[in-house]
Every structure is written in C-alpha cells, then in structure tokens.
Amino acid sequence: MLTSLAQSAFSTWLLSSNSIWAYPTVLTLHTFGMMVLVGAASMIDLRLLGFGRGIPLQSIERLFRVMWAAFALNAVTGTMLFIADADKRGPSLIFWTKLAFVALGLVMAVLIRRRNFEGGAEPVVISGAAKRLAIISLLAWSAAITTGRLLAYVA
C-alpha cells in the first residue's frame, strides 16, 4: 500500500517535476501553515501564562479561526507530502510521533478554548489548570516542530 502510494503518478509528479509549483510550493505552504498555526497557538498560550495580561481574551478569540485554517492547509499539504514519501514515512516512528504531538496540540487548543473563551464572561484570573494546558500546548508544538524537522535528517 505504502509502496504503491510512493510509486503513484502523483508522487512521481510531486517529487520529480522540475516545476516550482510542485514539491517546493507544497513544502513552503506546509511551512507557512506551521508558522501561522504555532504562532497563533503560542500567542494564546503566552497570554494565558500572564504575558500581555491587558489583552482581553475575547479580542484574540479569532486566532482560533486562524489556527484551524492553518491546520486545514497543513492537513492537505501534509497528506500530499506523505503520499510522495509514503514508503519512507509510513514505517517511520518519528513521523507518527510528530502526528501524535500535533494531535496533542490540537486537543489542547480545543480544551483551552472551551475552558477560557466560551461562556461569555471574561475570566478575571486564569486558573492553574488553564496555565498547565498552555504549557502542555507550547511543549506539544515545540515537539511537533522538532520531530517534523528531524524527518528531513533522520528518517
């Protein structure tokens, strides 16, 4: 299955086309999505940890929309990149570890939004539990970037 994906016409086009619109563009969009997703998540996390306390949470709720849009972009471009290298990525432990960290980061985003942003009233004090979620979120995204980057060197 993985081998047939890696040998598909799509994979061949993505990897061996000389067009700048093939692999380079897909990879760049994936990097762009990562930067936007992790950038938005880390700003929400830093706010919850007490940096920029004056920022009303309501005013940055829109950043969750940015995060999901960026995630959608990366789910698509990531799938394309996976197909291109399916025979290498499929059995790679680092690759699945990366996906697990991405999932953890997304779960944290959902929990953070549910606990701090929904329900109308602005929380006066950010609870210890919310701060722990923010720290886990920062660590999860850092780990996702680390494992993602390592794919280019180790796997």
Place this chain on the structure above:
Amino acid sequence: MPNLANLADLAHLHLLLNHFPTIGTILGVGLLLLSFIRKNDHLKKVSFEVLFLIALATMPVYVSGSAAAEALKGQSGVSQAAIVTHNDAALGSFILMEITGFFAWLALWRMRRIGRLTTGLTYTVLVLSVLTVAAVSRAALLAGDIRHPEIEGGQYAGLFGQSTGSGFISAAGIKDYVLQHPYVWPTCETLHFIGMSLMFGVLMIVNLRLVGWLRGMSFASVHRLLPFGLMGFGINFITGMFFFIAASEQYTQNVAFHWKVVLLMLAGVSFLVLTVYDEAWALPASAEAPLTGKLLGASALVLSVGVMYFGRMLPFIGNAF
C-alpha cells in the same frame, strides 16, 4: 541593474556598504553623547533608532563580505591570512553590533512602557555602542591589509598583526564545529523553525490588530509580547549565522538568500516603526488604526511571510543543498 548572483558585483556591493557600520555607529554614539550634553531624551531616542537601523544595515555588509572573499580566492597579491583575520574581526564586530541593536530596541521598548528612558539601559547601550565602534573600526582597518598596495609600508598597515586564529572569534572554528558534529545542523534547523513561529505569532497579533482584523485590544496591552518577537529573531539570527558560516558558499550567490536579507531588513525597519509609532500606541482598545497604520501592519505581514518564503526556497530558487 547589477547581477546580484555575480561574485564580482557582490564584492563591489561590499565595498559600497562596508562604510555604513563604521560611520553609522560613530554617528549613533555621537548623537547619544550629544543627548547627554543637551539633556535631550528625544535625541537619545533618535540615537537608539540610528543604532538599531545600523544593526540591520550590517547584515548585508557581513554577507557580501563572504562573497568578496570568494571573489578574491586564488588571486595573486591577495593575502588569504589577511582575509581570515578581517573576517574574524568583522564577525566579532557584527555580533557586538547586533547585541547593541537589540539593547537599543529594548531601551525604546521600555520607554514606551514607562514613559521615560531608564538610566541602566541607556548606559548599557552607550557602553555597547562604544565597544562596537572599536570592534568595527578594527575590522575596517584589518580589511585594509587585504589588498591596498597604497598603504603598504605605512606605519598603520598590519596594525593589528597578520597572524590568523589569534582572534576571540574564529569563523573557521565555528565552521568546523558545525560540520564535524552531525547534531548541530538539525538542532539549529529545529530552533530556527521554533524561533520563526514565535516571531510570526507576535507579528501576527500586533499587525492584525493594526490592520483591524483583530479588535478590542489596545496596543498598550500587546506591548508585553513584543520582546518575544525579538527573542524569536535572536534565536533565528544565531542559528542562521551557524548555517551561513558553515556553508557560506551556498548562500553568497543564492538569489533567494539575497531577497531574504533585503526583506528581513525591511521587516526590521517596520518593526522599529511599529515600536516608535506613537499614534497607534495611544489608540484605545476599540479604535481603528489610521490608514497609514493599516498599511504598515499589512506590509509587515507580507514582508515576514516573504522572509519565510525565500528561506524555504533557498534550495529551489537558488542552488543551496
């Protein structure tokens, strides 16, 4: 239009640009000293702005210097040892210059928060900028030893000695370290991506507020996040320098890298403008920024995405790796 991928033209560019760090830092220090005499805080602010801009302008100077060294490789009448000595001195002064620029920005940022300049930061910038003048002048003098027959035999030629590897910082040592330890490059790449995300997160929140897409927050409340943006830049400057020093020939002639440096400088300028943009900082939470503010915010976002784009495209548009 000079062909920027041409080593000779890049070397020419180095000869044009290399006066900016020396003269610019002296100008910055001069304005700072004058501000003490005239007891003028506004002038202090200007001197910090000048030092920050010169720190940005030093980037293409260092980068084009590596191209100039490649252009001179193997030419007769050129002392390779003098090039190495100049390069190490230039690298040291470049690092010092960036630290000075960082503290100059920090002083401007603190001023925004507490309404006046703090003595501690002001004197830190003064000491750092004087050290930078000394370091950058030494680098400039050492450059004279590379190939300027008109100064040979003069009492200032070879003023700082011709021996290599005696300096505090050795570019060759850094290069060897990066290339001999296989974990260094991937580690730097990872940190480079984390720094980029952090930097873009800050730029996004501030500039989307300026543009008007994020609403209901004052600039004063976002103030505390700005240093995280510069922290991200610091991580990326350090890791980026490891890449550049270890494989400079991959970058010097790479047109994607040239664009990256140009856009990075412009993004730096927009970050400075944002820091000292009084109208925006005075805006209440619900108010919209004026049109110039919106344009500034939009251009900052476009520039920073451009920096990322040309960085990612180094192997594809250019010829790196």
